[in-house]
Amino acid sequence: MPYFMVPRYLDLVDALPKTPSEKIEKYELKTAAAERLGELWDREAAGIVTRK
Numbered sequence: 001m002p003y004f005m006v007p008r009y010l011d012l013v014d015a016l017p018k019t020p021s022e023k024i025e026k027y028e029l030k031t032a033a034a035e036r037l038g039e040l041w042d043r044e045a046a047g048i049v050t051r052k
Helices: 026-035
Strands: none
Touching: none
């Protein structure tokens, strides 16, 4: 995987928010992650460095 594709933040959720047509509501995921940014696992805070 190229270094620029390695995610920095990681959040595990029980269920993904979906619309009535069963599509994933991506904006809901972004909003929830932005609100809880301090609680998410952070690759850089864990000391994992990617090569460029």
